[in-house]
Amino acid sequence: MPRVIVDVMPKPEILDPQGKAVHGALPRLGFTAVSDVRQGKRFELEVEVADEATLAEVHQLAGTLLSNPVIEDYAVRVDA
């Protein structure tokens, strides 16, 4: 069964306290190469067919329920 991936990320201009907390922990663990962390969400949706109509529906639900367009951006892709 095909799988559609929806990635949701806080908009670049929106503060991401969770990402900052993760980033703050890295030096303590000895990781020094990372200069910034942004934390988002990944949704894996099982669908019958990943056709145009289904993807249109996924876009609609991604923009209404899975993300809040005021503070987040989303991206939809079919898992190969």
Place this chain on the structure above:
Amino acid sequence: MKIGVVTFPGSLDDTDAQRAVRLAGGDPVALWHGDHDLHGVDAVILPGGFSYGDYLRCGAIARFAPVMTEVIAAAQGGMPVLGICNGFQILCESHLLPGALIRNDHRTFICRDQVLQVENASTAWTSDYEVGQQITVPLKNGEGGFVADAATLERIEGEGQVVVRYVDVNPNGSMRDIAGITNERGNVVGLMPHPEHAVESLTGPGTDGLGFFTSALSILTSH
């Protein structure tokens, strides 16, 4: 006058909101998230708590609860609607109010008696206050940082849609120290602090919060 208080799975402050309505002289009516009608109430309060476990985003799932269809329609028709804390988050997710609430900038839950300044005393929920009046009500949240894009901020500031602002400290990183806002019509108000916890001196920092509930009752009575 009947004021409905919606209980979602995970609501915490619904009984306190009902009690505040009663102390203000109104008749509280318990509404259930699965209801398809508002049982003839004259106003609605969306209380604080963690509806649907705050899963996905605070208020994101509650916004699609069956009762919200009726609440949104009634709000658009002019019914007074107050969202407190989680209720404010639900109103923003419903796009009844502009902007959104994100995690506190200092990443910790905050619980304190908070001084607020009333900026707009002509909404359905603040008419018993004076502009510039300072009130103290409890604040308790983990995701209370109010954000909006620059154009929206300018618009709500220009239109007088900021209802209450934090005084002395900004407890959660809210833009422009915004603690609560209203819609253009002034019937829908959302705020992070909890006026329903400041309605009796025995159980709160004072009775400064009572005005939210008496305001709505006096507006409803005068109609």
